[in-house]
Amino acid sequence: MDSRTLSHLRALEAESIHIMREVVAEFAKPVMLYSIGKDSSVMVRLAQKAFFPGKLPFPLLHVDTTYKFQEMIEFRDQFAKDLGAELIVHTNQKAIDEGANPFKLGTSKCCALLKTRALLDALEAGGYDAAFGGARRDEEKSRAKERVFSFRDKFGQWDPKSQRPELWSLYNSKVEKGESIRVFPLSNWTEMDVWAYIELENIPIVPLYYAKEREMVVRGNQLIPLEHNMPLAPGEKPQMIMSRMRSLGCTFCTGGIASDADTMPKIINELVQFRRSERENRIIDHDQEGSMELKKREGYF
Amino acid sequence: MSESQLLRFSTAGSVDDGKSTLIGRLLFEAKGVYEDQMASLQKSSINRSTGPIDFSLLTDGLRAEREQGITIDVAYRYFATPKRKFIIADTPGHEQYTRNMATGASTADLAIVLIDARKGVLPQSRRHAYIASLLGIPYIAVAVNKMDLVEFSETVFDQIQKDFSAYAKDIGLKNLAFFPISALDGDNIVERSARTPWFKGTPLLEHLESAPVAEDRNFTELRFPVQYVIRPNLDFRGFAGQLASGVLKPGDEVMSLPAGRVTRVKELPTFDGPLKEAFPPMSITVVLEDEIDLSRGDMLVDPNHVPHVSRRFAAKLVWMLDEAGGPNRTYLLKHATQTVPCEIRRIRHRVDINTLENVQAEKLELNEIAAVVMETRRPLYFDAYSKNRAMGAFILIDPISNLTVAAGMIEESTPESVEPLQLRNLEFVGEANESATGTQLTNAERFARAGHYPATVWLTARRAVAYLLERRLFDLGCQVHVLADDSESHLLPELSRVLSNAGLIAICSIASPDPSERDRAAGFAAANRFLEVPAKELPARDDDAVEVIIKRLEDLGVLRRKDRFERGEGI
Known part of the structure; x- marks a missing residue:
């Protein structure tokens, strides 16, 4: 390779850093959505690089549904502490107090209250005019068309039909008061890129991504981890299964996969062999065709 | 992988x-x-x-x-x-x-x-x-x-x-x-x-x-638009941005725009340790040797290859909004890391994309492509899109709806595409020589009074050199004035002519390498009274560069020999 050619990971890194600096230069009050997952870990590393030797010039915001894995919460608190970053945790406490959970409400409604509503409330409360998210365009069909700077109206809603054209790396950051931009610095990364970068950069991730014996319930073709007193269907019996999480969400709605990939090289190797997309194990995407697009229109990330 | x-x-x-x-x-x-x-x-x-x-x-x-x-x-x-x-x-x-x-x-x-x-x-x-x-x-x-x-x-x-x-x-x-x-x-x-x-x-x-990747990459002409200033404490000031073109190493000489200050790169710090070399499209942070004032929208460039600096340029626009647009409206223009108010001064013609014919047009509709003349409220530092994509691309934003209304590509300026602003109510007398009509003064008289002949120094790049030269010539007793082309490079030839007619040495500090302007300025000046100094012929240190120019003015006979100045003769 030409000595003055960037590898694809370094080219993606340069693009993401440019995006982050652009946001911090042009917006009054940015925030970074931090979901604790591998994409968030990469996004935070890129932010450290973008503003080195300074600290992150924005807080991290975690929307906590209270149904996250315990390992995630422990990781989150340690990670923010090590980083010296400001961490804001927001929960839709009213909905939790009223007993919101996916078994009672169904996954769509539960997500709407605990994630979408909670997120919109947190953004409004903080007066943030720009919010970074770790979504990638390769994750899901509706994301493939979303802009890097994705406009949201006063109600936090996305209109896929009237997106601003986005050319070169000239991002339009003009918003009125109350409107905002969701920014996706990892837009052009793939799942493989994220893993390869985590390995290259030795970035800490939640141990749930590594395989170990876990207590699981086999439900259809999903492996559901047993946490938060998940109600069992008749005939279901928990068993110890060598497994790991390929993407992280709430315990009820994140399926694991049977795997013995307990190191980073094994995970990457598994991914190369893999013929199934990562969100397959995310139950919310399968509610109905185009379900992610509907959620996004309402303000979901 | x-x-x-x-x-x-x-x-x-x-x-x-x-x-x-x-x-x-x-x-x-x-x-x-x-x-x-x-x-x-x-x-x-x-x-x-x-x-x-x-x-x-x-x-x-x-x-x-x-x-x-x-x-x-x-x-x-x-x-x-x-x-x-x-x-x-x-x-x-x-x-x-x-x-x-x-x-x-x-x-x-x-x-x-x-x-x-x-x-x-x-x-x-x-x-x-x-x-x-x-x-x-x-x-x-x-x-x-x-x-x-x-x-x-x-x-x-x-x-x-x-x-x-x-x-x-x-x-x-x-x-x-x-x-x-x-x-x-x-x-x-x-x-x-x-x-x-x-x-x-x-x-x-x-x-x-x-197929070769990024065939259009340019490693020779440094263009570094300052995107953000990183200042975590009083001891550190880093200029962050993505390198648009050129290669940057510690020790390299760089010129800041619009100030024209020349300094050197001290360090290229990163999270992973300092860089030995940066090249496009890396996102980097630059620490400079000298404390110079630089903020978002400014640019670091190669002092020997400066970009065009102008408020007016020719461009192609692709109209992207379902509402028509055109002249007599203010838009925001985002180019590199600068956003400035602008107007479409004139639609030269629309391009019929099916026949490639040029068609007259008063306004631009969705999906139409047109050749236009743009005018910005502040000068842009740019290259033609065909030479440097990152330095020739811009978008237009409607300041009311905030929508992106057009994509623009800056074209190579020609006298046909961008007509110079006219200096109204100014009637130029002829050449600054004895045969000019009207004037009863001769150049010899001006020489006797000022100690030098009127002349035009055409200095590309190195704004700092222009002002230092002005200082030195003034200290030598010359009547001198710097014309900088921040506002309108097309006016420089005419303005230099006015100054010459008045007996001054006009130093045109010009960023635009447009040869037609140079030719016009040279045409106005009398023989041996026009000195063109390309930046690449000058030593790196500003003081040395000024000495070289003064020597050449003496060789031309514009100035008397320095020793005579020093003895106080002729002043």
């Missing part, structure tokens, strides 16, 4: 020429389609009852579009082979979506233009090619699809190749490659097809793996 390169390509095709099928095929062949996506695909295909697996559904993203059966926006797709990672900007070929095609083309290293073998080169194919040329995509792959429906006829393929090449020549497209393919059956996608024994080229995917 971590050492592969990144190639961005755009695809353009008409509704029925199988573009989505081709992309689906590429993803499938490169194993970029997952099993569960295939399953979901089979499910969707049944809904639409279009027979077997429809690869096009992989790329038709949104609900509304699936219902209409066409893609209506730009979708990004990803796949990788062991050699490269690819980003596809999939853009619709539908007539009213020129804006999307331009969007997808803006970041592409290569474009795939699809042609239906049965239909040949249609107006749509020409439009795609024209937009690829307008957006400066360096490589074009012409995929002649549906060869299975013309019995893999070499004659058909040759005719299309001939027709397209002729058109490409007209619009200045270079680096064409042609592929006879069937996206449906996979011919000449991954392997050479047995059904086209006459085809001697490589399969399409192999071409994508080997």
Whole structure:
């Protein structure tokens, strides 16, 4: 390779850093959505690089549904502490107090209250005019068309039909008061890129991504981890299964996969062999065709 | 994997020429389609009852579009082979979506233009090619699809190749490659097809793996737009940004714009330790030797190759809003890291994308392309888009709706495209010499009074040198004035003439290398009274550079010998 050619990971890194600096230069009050997952870990590393030797010039915001894995919460608190970053945790406490959970409400409604509503409330409360998210365009069909700077109206809603054209790396950051931009610095990364970068950069991730014996319930073709007193269907019996999480969400709605990939090289190797997309194990995407697009229109990330 | 390169390509095709099928095929062949996506695909295909697996559904993203059966926006797709990672900007070929095609083309290293073998080169194919040329995509792959429906006829393929090449020549497209393919059956996608024994080229995917990446990269002329200033404490001030062109190393001399200060790079610090060298498109942080005032929108450039600096320039616009636009309205122009108010001063003509004819126009409608003259409230530092994409690209934003209304590409300025501002009510007397009409003063008298002849010093780049020279000449007793072209480079020749007529030494500190302005200024000056000093002929230190210029003014006879000045003679 030409000595003055960037590898694809370094080219993606340069693009993401440019995006982050652009946001911090042009917006009054940015925030970074931090979901604790591998994409968030990469996004935070890129932010450290973008503003080195300074600290992150924005807080991290975690929307906590209270149904996250315990390992995630422990990781989150340690990670923010090590980083010296400001961490804001927001929960839709009213909905939790009223007993919101996916078994009672169904996954769509539960997500709407605990994630979408909670997120919109947190953004409004903080007066943030720009919010970074770790979504990638390769994750899901509706994301493939979303802009890097994705406009949201006063109600936090996305209109896929009237997106601003986005050319070169000239991002339009003009918003009125109350409107905002969701920014996706990892837009052009793939799942493989994220893993390869985590390995290259030795970035800490939640141990749930590594395989170990876990207590699981086999439900259809999903492996559901047993946490938060998940109600069992008749005939279901928990068993110890060598497994790991390929993407992280709430315990009820994140399926694991049977795997013995307990190191980073094994995970990457598994991914190369893999013929199934990562969100397959995310139950919310399968509610109905185009379900992610509907959620996004309402303000979901 | 971590050492592969990144190639961005755009695809353009008409509704029925199988573009989505081709992309689906590429993803499938490169194993970029997952099993569960295939399953979901089979499910969707049944809904639409279009027979077997429809690869096009992989790329038709949104609900509304699936219902209409066409893609209506730009979708990004990803796949990788062991050699490269690819980003596809999939853009619709539908007539009213020129804006999307331009969007997808803006970041592409290569474009795939699809042609239906049965239909040949249609107006749509020409439009795609024209937009690829307008957006400066360096490589074009012409995929002649549906060869299975013309019995893999070499004659058909040759005719299309001939027709397209002729058109490409007209619009200045270079680096064409042609592929006879069937996206449906996979011919000449991954392997050479047995059904086209006459085809001697490589399969399409192999071409994508080997086409040079970022052919237009420029390592010679430094352009570093300052994006953000990192100042965590009083001891550290770093200028952050993405290198647009040129190579930067610690110790390199750089000039700041608009101030024209010359300094050196002290360090290129990163999270992973200091860099020895930075090149495009790296996002870097620059620490300078001297404390100079620099903020977002300013630029660091090569002192020997400065960009154009002007408030007025010629450009091509692609109009992207369904509401018409045009002159006499204020827009915001975003270029590099600067956003400035601007106006479209004049629409020179609209380009009919089907016939390539220039058409008179008063306003611009959605998807129209026009040649315009832009005027900004503050000067921009730019290069022609054809020479440097990052330095010649801009967008226009409506300040009321905040929408992105147009994409712009700055053109090489010519006297025809950008007429100079006229200095009204100023009547110039002739040359500053004795034969000029009217004046009773001679140059000899001016010389006797001032100690020097009137002259014009044409100094490209190095604003700092211009002002130091002014100081030195003034201290020597000269009447001198610097004309800087921040506001309007086209006025400099006329202004220098006025100053010369008044007996002054006019130092034109000019960033624009436009030779026509230089010629005009030289034409106004009397023989031996015009001194052109290209920056590359000057020593790096400003003091030394000034000495060289003074020496040359003496050689020309503009100044008396320095020793005479020093003895106080002639003043």
